[in-house]
Amino acid sequence: xxxxxxSDSELLNIVSDGETGVxxxxxxxxxxxxxxxxxxxxxxxxxxxxxxxxxxxxxxxxIGVKAGKFWLGTEQVSYAGSSGNTLAxxxxxxxxxxxxxxxxxxxxxxxxxxxxxxxxxRLAMVTTSGGDIVSTTxxxxxxNFVMPYGAGGIKQTIEAHTSSDTLTAAESGSIxxxxxxxxxxxxxxxxSAPTGTEFTFAVQAxxxxxxxxxxSAIRDDSGQTADKYKKANxxxxxxxxxxxxxxxxxxxxxxGNWTQxx
Numbered sequence: 001x002x003x004x005x006x007s008d009s010e011l012l013n014i015v016s017d018g019e020t021g022v023x024x025x026x027x028x029x030x031x032x033x034x035x036x037x038x039x040x041x042x043x044x045x046x047x048x049x050x051x052x053x054x055x056x057x058x059x060x061x062x063i064g065v066k067a068g069k070f071w072l073g074t075e076q077v078s079y080a081g082s083s084g085n086t087l088a089x090x091x092x093x094x095x096x097x098x099x100x101x102x103x104x105x106x107x108x109x110x111x112x113x114x115x116x117x118x119x120x121x122r123l124a125m126v127t128t129s130g131g132d133i134v135s136t137t138x139x140x141x142x143x144n145f146v147m148p149y150g151a152g153g154i155k156q157t158i159e160a161h162t163s164s165d166t167l168t169a170a171e172s173g174s175i176x177x178x179x180x181x182x183x184x185x186x187x188x189x190x191x192s193a194p195t196g197t198e199f200t201f202a203v204q205a206x207x208x209x210x211x212x213x214x215x216s217a218i219r220d221d222s223g224q225t226a227d228k229y230k231k232a233n234x235x236x237x238x239x240x241x242x243x244x245x246x247x248x249x250x251x252x253x254x255x256g257n258w259t260q261x262x
Contacts, residue, residue, distance in 0.1 A: 020046040053079065053140060055096055055124035057133050061087045063096070063126065065104055070121050070143070077102040087128050094126040097139075112139075116170040117194055160204070161185050172197040179204035186210040186229065189218075189241070189249060198242040198252065208233045210261075211241065213249050220251035223260035232258045 005011065016023045022042040025035045052068030067081030079102045087094055087106055095108040098121040105120075112122050122139040157171070160179035164186040167176070176199060178185045184207060189199065191214050203209045211218065212229040218241055222230065226248075230239060237256025241249040 022046060053098070053121060053123055054138070055126070055136060057136060058083060060132060061089055061128055063087060063106070063124075063133070063136075065096075065123065070098070070102075072100050072119060079104075087126060087133070089128050089131055091126075091128050094128065095139075096123045096126060097121060098123065114170050116172055117168075117197075156200075161187060164188075166190070167199060169193045169197050172199070175200045175202060177202045177204040178207055178209045181205045181207045181209075184208040184210060186212050188212040188214055189216070191215070192247065193243040195243055195245050198240065200238065200240045200253075203232050203235055203237040203256070206233060206235055209237075211239060216248045218249045218251060218260075219244075220254065220258070222258060225260065228261040230258045230260055232256055 006014075012027065014024050015026075020042065023038065025032070025039060029035045051066050053070070054066045054068075056064050056066070058064050062083070063085045064083040065079070065081055065085065067079060069076055069078050071077070077100070079098060082104060085104060085106050088109075091109055093109060093111075094106065095110075095112045097105050097108070097112060099105055100119045104123075113120060121143055124139050125137040127134040127136075157174040158177065159174060160177050162178070162181045162185065166188040167174075167190055169190045172193075176187055182205075187201065187210065189212065190197070199211075201209060201211050208231050210229040210231045213227070215227050217224050217226040217228070218230050220230070232239070234256050237258060238254070239251065239258055240253040242252050244250045
């Protein structure tokens with residue numbers, strides 16, 4: 001069913017919209033062209049933010065991207081806008097987005113990246129054929145809204161492991177424990193994780209909890225050897241690690257006695 005308008009009487013008696021500041025043109029107002037320009041002026045002011053980071057067709061296989069800003073954690077990233085971005089021809093889907101550094105990506109054809117592993121701003125999905133742009137779907141929806149799970153923002157995920165497991169980069173920011181384990185548990189960190197990927201580990205059962213970096217190294221004062229796990233078995237021991245720029249893991253925080261595999 002189509003959305004209903006107010007009654008004709010209500011429409012004719014609306015003077016202005018309080019939220020946007022747009023004034024309705026009164027019946028019989030003269031000169032009408034001036035009132036229409038006033039209406040456009042207010043509508044454009046109200047719609048300007050909707051133009052931020054919008055992808056538009058420039059003809060042929062070229063697209064432009066309007067200027068705009070976005071937040072990456074507590075850092076505001078500015079994008080100056082661009083034109084003449086030439087897309088590949090005969091592609092059913094081209095996923096156009098800005099990466100975390102504010103650089104446009106126009107050669108992704110399989111889908112948008114995983115948001116947890118590669119933070120980005122989704123801009124558009126474009127179809128090309130015969131040297132031209134066939135369709136453009138706006139994908140910016142959702143970036144203006146964040147759903148908090150409670151006071152203080154989005155809560156971290158906590159997972160209790162009773163057996164060994166391999167973590168993924170998409171789980172970055174989560175907390176992992178050995179609550180309920182009856183033996184040693186080995187948790188393997190993801191290979192080739194993006195810089196800044198982080199995990200927290202906590203011993204909640206009196207069993208050995210091992211954090212395995214795979215072929216990389218967890219660097220701390222207990223050792224910095226590649227392919228060696230860190231371990232602790234005292235309840236309350238905690239370890240927080242983050243992927244560095246060299247493909248290893250830096251120890252961001254540590255409590256209790258963690259030692260390196262012999």
